[in-house]
Amino acid sequence: MTLFIMCFLLFLTGIYGVLTRRNLIKVVISLTIMEFSLFLMLAMIGYISGGEAPILAGTIIPAAPVVDPLPQAMVLTAIVIALATNAMLLTIAIRLYKKYGTFDIREINELKG
Amino acid sequence: MWGMSVIVKKITQLMCALIFVYGIYIITHGHLTPGGGFAGGALVAGAFILLILANGSEYVRLKKQEEGSSMMESAALIAALVLASSGLIAGSMVFFNNFLPAGIPGQLASGGVIPFFNIFIGIKVAAALLTIFLALVIYREDISK
Amino acid sequence: MELMLAVILGFMIIAAIYAIHAKDLLSAIIAQGFVGYGLVICFLLLRAPDIALVQIVVETITLIFMVAVVLDSTRKELDVQVDRKQYRIAGLSVLFMLVLLFYFNRIIAPLDGFGEHSMRMAEAYAEGAGQTGAINLVAGVLWDFRGYDTLGEAVVLFAAAIGVVTIFRLTGKN
Numbered sequence: 001m002t003l004f005i006m007c008f009l010l011f012l013t014g015i016y017g018v019l020t021r022r023n024l025i026k027v028v029i030s031l032t033i034m035e036f037s038l039f040l041m042l043a044m045i046g047y048i049s050g051g052e053a054p055i056l057a058g059t060i061i062p063a064a065p066v067v068d069p070l071p072q073a074m075v076l077t078a079i080v081i082a083l084a085t086n087a088m089l090l091t092i093a094i095r096l097y098k099k100y101g102t103f104d105i106r107e108i109n110e111l112k113g
Numbered sequence: 114m115w116g117m118s119v120i121v122k123k124i125t126q127l128m129c130a131l132i133f134v135y136g137i138y139i140i141t142h143g144h145l146t147p148g149g150g151f152a153g154g155a156l157v158a159g160a161f162i163l164l165i166l167a168n169g170s171e172y173v174r175l176k177k178q179e180e181g182s183s184m185m186e187s188a189a190l191i192a193a194l195v196l197a198s199s200g201l202i203a204g205s206m207v208f209f210n211n212f213l214p215a216g217i218p219g220q221l222a223s224g225g226v227i228p229f230f231n232i233f234i235g236i237k238v239a240a241a242l243l244t245i246f247l248a249l250v251i252y253r254e255d256i257s258k
Numbered sequence: 259m260e261l262m263l264a265v266i267l268g269f270m271i272i273a274a275i276y277a278i279h280a281k282d283l284l285s286a287i288i289a290q291g292f293v294g295y296g297l298v299i300c301f302l303l304l305r306a307p308d309i310a311l312v313q314i315v316v317e318t319i320t321l322i323f324m325v326a327v328v329l330d331s332t333r334k335e336l337d338v339q340v341d342r343k344q345y346r347i348a349g350l351s352v353l354f355m356l357v358l359l360f361y362f363n364r365i366i367a368p369l370d371g372f373g374e375h376s377m378r379m380a381e382a383y384a385e386g387a388g389q390t391g392a393i394n395l396v397a398g399v400l401w402d403f404r405g406y407d408t409l410g411e412a413v414v415l416f417a418a419a420i421g422v423v424t425i426f427r428l429t430g431k432n
Contacts, residue, residue: 003260003372006267008362010274012355017278019351020344023335025283025328029290032320033274036297039313040267043304049259049373053305054395055147056218056384067305068375069383069395073404075309076396077411080151080238083316084418087245090327091422097331098256139311144392147307149400155315162322183423190416197405209405215391224392230401237412241419242319249326252426 003044010037024093024103028086035082039075046071116169125167132160140235144224150231154238161239162246170250179247186240193233196226260372263303270296281335287324291317308396 010033017030046068054069093103100108116122136156143149165173200210216223270293277289294317301310370376383395383403390398400408 001366001371003263003267004366004369005359005363006264006271008359010267010271012358013271013274013278015355015358016351017274019354020348021278023283025324026278026286026335028324029277029286032290033277033293036270036293039309040297040300043301043306043309044372045369046375047304047373048375048377051305053147053307054384055307056393056395065377066384066395068377069399070404072306072309072396073399074407075306076149076151076312076400077408079309079312079316080155081411081414083155083320084241084245084415086320087323087422088418088425090323091249091425094252094327094330095425103332144394144397146394148311149308149394149397152308152311152315155312155319159315159319162319166322179423183419186416186419190412193409193412197409209402209409211390211402215389218391218393224390224397225402227390227392227397227401230405231397234408234412238415241415244419245422246319246323248423248426249323253326253330 004041007037007041007044010040022105024096024105027105028089028093031089032082032086035078039078039082042071042075042078116172117167121167125163129160129164132163133157136160136235136239140231141228142221143231143235144227145219145221150234151238153231154235155242157235157239158242158246161243165246165250170254175247175251175254179244179251182240182243182247186237186244189233189237189240193230193237196229196233200226259303263300266296266299266303270300283328283333283335284325286335287321287328290324291321294320308394 014030014032014034014037017033018027021027021030048065048067051065051067054066054072056066096108097103100111102108136153136159138153139146139148139156140150140153143153197209200207200212203212204210211225211227213225215225273289273292273296277286277293280286280289294313298310298314298317301307301313383399390402392398392402
């Protein structure tokens with residue numbers, strides 16, 4: 001349970017960054033940290049102590065228990081989606097920089113006509 | 114974007130082939146070893162990105178490359194969809210039906226349709242990441258003019 | 259094993275806090291890379307080589323994108339003017355985080371503890387290797403048992419690539 005709480009503390013760090021920072025790049029970094037903590041949480045839920053990696057060696061029914069492959073498959077797709085959304089956010093940030101000349105959210109709000 | 118020195122260029126041209134072959138290995142052995150379409154596709158895209166970063170943007174014709182990679186991405190997605198829906202025709206009426214024989218587990222020719230899906234999704238991920246990077250490089254070239 | 263994981267997680271939290279408070283954007287991005295590569299070690303300790311392989315490649319490509327964006331524009335974090343409004347925002351967010359922590363503590367109570375995951379579905383997937391023929395169980399889950407999810411992921415990646423190309427080309431025609 002302590003590890004779950006620590007993982008959630010990483011998530012809270014990301015939320016703090018999103019709520020308090022004014023720089024767009026810092027907001028993107030905070031969102032990435034939140035995604036990281038989610039991946040780690042899912043991988044931790046599927047872990048079994050003393051388990052093996054979910055790759056069998058010839059035999060169909062393994063002797064030692066394998067860790068749950070379902071959360072790992074979900075995390076595998078989520079990582080690639082996170083890369084795509086990150087690229088999208090950076091694209092929007094760089095377009096805003098071209099238009100307003102700053103990454104500051106407050107100045108963008110003031111300059112908005 | 115400017116290229117780097119001659120040493121970096123030469124080493125990169127030698128290394129990129131190795132990284133590319135490693136990516137292909139990861140894709141085709143996705144049902145036997147760790148990896149699969151996602152990791153292998155990202156590796157292949159990384160090889161191209163390394164080549165463009167080291168050699169500068171004059172090394173490739175950017176617009177043509179971007180059109181080609183975008184088309185490749187769409188084609189790979191359509192191929193995966195056709196393969197998934199061909200399960201409707203073959204055997205039972207199930208989308209994503211594994212209609213090919215399973216084979217002996219542990220050999221390269223096993224797993225039914227899983228290796229084909231891995232190859233298609235590898236092409237798709239590589240082309241998507243390369244398209245995003247090329248769009249960024251083209252944008253930088255445009256605003257620096 | 260659990261101690262090692264806890265130590266790495268502690269370092270990741272410290273690096274995340276530094277990344278949020280750094281004055282220079284480039285060092286913030288490097289600290290974020292530290293968090294990402296620490297995640298790779300956590301995945302290896304959790305017996306998940308597949309996602310460790312994906313994460314180490316994807317993290318490298320993300321760092322290349324971010325450094326390219328930052329080198330193009332200003333590197334400086336905005337000058338921090340300490341005013342009363344900022345304190346109020348920080349206090350409110352800490353309060354919000356405490357409420358979230360309280361509810362998270364109640365949510366994880368019915369979960370199995372760390373390392374005591376019950377094998378309801380996992381046994382079916384492990385026996386399913388005889389049906390699919392793929393000895394990498396993650397590949398079998400991805401493309402056979404839960405193919406719809408993976409197809410949706412591919413479509414999201416496609417949409418993101420199209421969106422990036424479209425946004426970058428908005429003024430290209432003028």
